[in-house]
Amino acid sequence: MSALTTAPSLGWQARQPIRRGEHQGHTSGLAPGLVQGNLMILPQALAADFLLFCQRNPKSCPLLAVSEPGDPFLPTLGQDIDIRSDVPSYRVWRDGMLVHQPSDLTALWQDDFVTFVLGCSFSFEQALIEAGIPLRHVQQGRNVAMYRTNVPTQSAGPFAGPMVVSMRPMTPADAIRAVQVTSRFAQVHGAPVHLGRPDLIGIADLAQPDFGDPVDIGPDEIPVFWACGVTPQSVAMATRPPLCITHSPGCMLVTDWLNHQLATG
Amino acid sequence: MSALTTAPSLGWQARQPIRRGEHQGHTSGLAPGLVQGNLMILPQALAADFLLFCQRNPKSCPLLAVSEPGDPFLPTLGQDIDIRSDVPSYRVWRDGMLVHQPSDLTALWQDDFVTFVLGCSFSFEQALIEAGIPLRHVQQGRNVAMYRTNVPTQSAGPFAGPMVVSMRPMTPADAIRAVQVTSRFAQVHGAPVHLGRPDLIGIADLAQPDFGDPVDIGPDEIPVFWACGVTPQSVAMATRPPLCITHSPGCMLVTDWLNHQLATG
Numbered sequence: 001m002s003a004l005t006t007a008p009s010l011g012w013q014a015r016q017p018i019r020r021g022e023h024q025g026h027t028s029g030l031a032p033g034l035v036q037g038n039l040m041i042l043p044q045a046l047a048a049d050f051l052l053f054c055q056r057n058p059k060s061c062p063l064l065a066v067s068e069p070g071d072p073f074l075p076t077l078g079q080d081i082d083i084r085s086d087v088p089s090y091r092v093w094r095d096g097m098l099v100h101q102p103s104d105l106t107a108l109w110q111d112d113f114v115t116f117v118l119g120c121s122f123s124f125e126q127a128l129i130e131a132g133i134p135l136r137h138v139q140q141g142r143n144v145a146m147y148r149t150n151v152p153t154q155s156a157g158p159f160a161g162p163m164v165v166s167m168r169p170m171t172p173a174d175a176i177r178a179v180q181v182t183s184r185f186a187q188v189h190g191a192p193v194h195l196g197r198p199d200l201i202g203i204a205d206l207a208q209p210d211f212g213d214p215v216d217i218g219p220d221e222i223p224v225f226w227a228c229g230v231t232p233q234s235v236a237m238a239t240r241p242p243l244c245i246t247h248s249p250g251c252m253l254v255t256d257w258l259n260h261q262l263a264t265g
Numbered sequence: 266m267s268a269l270t271t272a273p274s275l276g277w278q279a280r281q282p283i284r285r286g287e288h289q290g291h292t293s294g295l296a297p298g299l300v301q302g303n304l305m306i307l308p309q310a311l312a313a314d315f316l317l318f319c320q321r322n323p324k325s326c327p328l329l330a331v332s333e334p335g336d337p338f339l340p341t342l343g344q345d346i347d348i349r350s351d352v353p354s355y356r357v358w359r360d361g362m363l364v365h366q367p368s369d370l371t372a373l374w375q376d377d378f379v380t381f382v383l384g385c386s387f388s389f390e391q392a393l394i395e396a397g398i399p400l401r402h403v404q405q406g407r408n409v410a411m412y413r414t415n416v417p418t419q420s421a422g423p424f425a426g427p428m429v430v431s432m433r434p435m436t437p438a439d440a441i442r443a444v445q446v447t448s449r450f451a452q453v454h455g456a457p458v459h460l461g462r463p464d465l466i467g468i469a470d471l472a473q474p475d476f477g478d479p480v481d482i483g484p485d486e487i488p489v490f491w492a493c494g495v496t497p498q499s500v501a502m503a504t505r506p507p508l509c510i511t512h513s514p515g516c517m518l519v520t521d522w523l524n525h526q527l528a529t530g
Contacts (some may be wrong), residue, residue, distance in 0.1 A: 259393075
């Protein structure tokens with residue numbers, strides 16, 4: 001652990017139990033108001049193409065930071081962040097298969113690892129809740145419902161495949177307000193990509209999400225779809241990279257950034 | 266006619282054939298880029314309540330200007346505007362019944378007349394078209410489709426009744442973009458009030474609008490609804506005012522304002 005030379009940030013305080021291995025569960029609600037990020041670590045040989053994939057698909061892959069090869073630190077995201085220890089639970093994938101779920105990467109670290117941290121919907125969900133828009137999966141204590149679509153991403157090198165979306169049901173008036181609110185958060189998926197007609201993007205049955213949990217949809221509600229951070233994971237796994245490391249679902253990197261700082265306009 | 270003391274504005278030039286009675290038809294496309302307004306003239310006895318109604322229902326009744334009682338001039342809206350002559354065609358209503366459709370009000374003018382000019386959808390439609398969003402009624406050369414809803418307005422004095430909405434069909438992606446674009450135009454109805462589910466606001470059949478023309482809706486489109494300037498007319502007529510003057514449908518007041526000047530954000 002590095003010695004801090006300045007006062008500890010709120011994010012730093014939240015990360016210490018994680019670093020010590022005392023908190024290995026999900027980070028939802030852990031540090032209210034702070035930006036949390038999705039993690040993708042790839043060998044340098046794949047990093048340039050993955051970076052290009054993110055550039056071409058910013059709504060699915062909103063990049064918050066990219067490390068130097070081999071460098072486990074992410075100083076732009078927060079005080080003293082060490083990506084080898086500061087995420088509660090990691091998933092290690094070899095040839096696209098999950099082989100290990102450690103709570104620390106120090107023993108696995110390689111000099112050619114490049115770390116990508118991508119924005120996550122927690123940030124815009126805070127803004128929606130603060131705008132008075134109820135979120136069903138939060139009310140029901142479930143994971144958000146996610147679906148593979150028939151909407152292709154823009155490919156880059158080996159990275160290609162369909163967009164994955166998350167779905168939140170709401171009244172049409174709330175859907176309009178949600179477009180306004182989330183348009184201000186381009187770094188964390190931004191405005192919805194679709195609404196009202198799941199059939200048009202290849203979703204046959206909202207009750208059967210591909211990831212996460214189904215949620216109830218009221219008779220006066222429509223489904224509203226956002227590009228989802230599962231997209232880059234799904235696309236990366238399909239290439240069966242020799243080695244790849246992600247966070248475990250829901251176990252995100254807590255940064256020092258404030259969700260409110262991401263708002264534009 | 267007043268003598269101009271400064272160079273003639275584009276709006277002034279557009280209004281001269283109207284003032285002279287040479288142009289008595291609709292104003293669509295007449296002065297591209299300039300704000301056009303809906304007209305409502307009421308006796309002073311009803312003006313305070315109507316002003317309050319507009320304040321309480323800003324999405325249906327976006328006020329651009331209100332005159333002093335008896336004053337036919339609207340200097341904030343444009344150079345030398347005389348509301349008695351500068352609209353191509355007027356409708357005179359007595360006790361809520363259309364009695365006369367003159368092209369000039371000079372002979373009818375009363376010292377207690379108060380003029381209300383309200384924003385109109387032409388302004389945000391220019392922004393939608395410039396944003397690359399096609400408008401079906403424009404493509405089909407029809408009037409926009411308008412519907413009475415079951416959404417009540419906030420009443421003020423005798424003024425009460427349901428909101429009237431205009432409907433534009435578009436793809437879900439264009440609907441999301443349209444929310445973003447029109448949110449910047451609060452003075453001309455602003456963001457949509459509803460989308461995707463006409464049944465939820467009391468519209469049984471989109472093919473049978475209450476005003477305007479039906480338009481085709483594609484299989485990949487959803488209906489998007491905006492609060493409509495017909496609302497205040499509809500509400501005012503229902504009170505059967507002893508005397509009331511409006512513009513004839515489509516025959517608007519051309520102002521000196523630029524549509525682009527209305528954009529916020």
